[in-house]
Amino acid sequence: MAQHVRGVIARTKNAPVELTTVVVPDPGPGEAVVKVQACGVCHTDLHYRQGGINDEFPFLLGHEAAGIVEAVGENVTDVAPGDFVILNWRAVCGQCRACLRGRPWYCFNTHNATQKMTLEDGTALSPALGIGAFVEKTLVAAGQCTKVDPAASAAAAGLLGCGVMAGLGAAINTGGVGRGDSVAVIGCGGVGNAAVVGARLAGAARIVAVDIDDRKLETAKKLGATHTVNSASTDAVEAIRELTGGFGADVVIEAVGRPETYQQAFYARDLAGTVVLVGVPTPEMRLDLPLLDVFGRGGALKSSWYGDCLPSRDFPMLIDLYLQGRLDLDAFVTETIALDEVEQAFERMHAGDVLRSVVLL
Ligand code: APR
Ligand code: ZN
Ligand code: ZN
Secondary structure, three states: OOEEEEEEEEOOOOOOOEEEEEEEOOOOOOEEEEEEEEEEOOHHHHHHHOOOOOOOOOEEOOOEEEEEEEEEOOOOOOOOOOOEEEEOOOEOOOOOHHHHOOOHHHOOOOEOOOOOOEEOOOOEOEEHHHOOOOEOEEEEEHHHEEEOOOOOOHHHHHHOOOHHHHHHHHHHHHOOOOOOOEEEEEOOOHHHHHHHHHHHHOOOOEEEEEEOOHHHHHHHHHHOOOEEEEOOOOOHHHHHHHHOOOOOEEEEEEOOOOHHHHHHHHHHEEEEEEEEEOOOOOOOOOOOOOHHHHHHHOOEEEEOOHHHOOHHHHHHHHHHHHHOOOOOOHHHOOEEEOHHHHHHHHHHHHOOOOOOEEEEO
């Protein structure tokens, strides 16, 4: 029997979000219904609301979540009712060329639920990033559920479902930060600060955090940055070079998504160093670089997709580190809020007041 639950939707472009009744069907083959316990508020939810992703309104927002599997459909073997899971927005097929070539984060056939959640009048909802988790219960593909140790708090676990994983993975997976490396992180919001934590976990000797907001730099320092640079008043590239013996960093992680910070990242790395781009630019942005610098500096220019993570490999491992006290996910939860406070959370996010607001259900 379909269930009627409360959820947060964006009905039309740029209208404030609404708390309304969402109809969740029983799980069909390969699907699961998850009782959501926590869901972080991410920039992408705001982009959906603003019509910046596509115009398939109404959207069921929220995609950074953890909860308990309530029911599964036919042919579901990896998760069962009662399992504590983190939801992911890229459940990979394991069979396409990208998967077979060992790059599943570029999978061509990621799985989402086949059935649609709807409004009470039958209008189909578009779930944000194929999830939709600002809702008491959500319908997803079973492959979007990764079982982790239930001892973890739902608020912390959910963060691995998007922004924090993007930052951790940019350092650990894409950047391949190693013991003794020098790392610079440009932009220390939720994503950049997670990259700081990832660099520290990976054994970086020196971690330079760069931002234009001193509040973010203070957090970066608490999370493991060895040096901070406020680039509103200081030249970021020169400061990073100075702090790395005149060379530049082995790995520079860009977590803003603007041409000037992409450019800083490019020049702040050591010769043959790696630049990891995790900040998402807008379609009109351009980067203008002398080709000789591209050629002459060598190394690698990489972008990082969802932290190049493999949920089944990375989520349980990171939750173990969290439970051992080696990965402070709680530091990213600035505030916990109720389902009807998402709109205010967008405002605080926009003002730069929070790393993450997390809805608890
Ligand atoms: N130089 C340095 N830092 C900057 C600059 C700049 N020119 N402009 C903004 N920042 C800082 C902000 O002060 C903020 O701390 O970048 C940070 C951005 O953080 P958030 O707005 O919290 O965004 P976050 O969730 O961390 O995501 C960052 O990564 O995955 C992408 O889509 C995401 O593009 C976004 C980026
Ligand atoms: Zn997100
Ligand atoms: Zn695939």
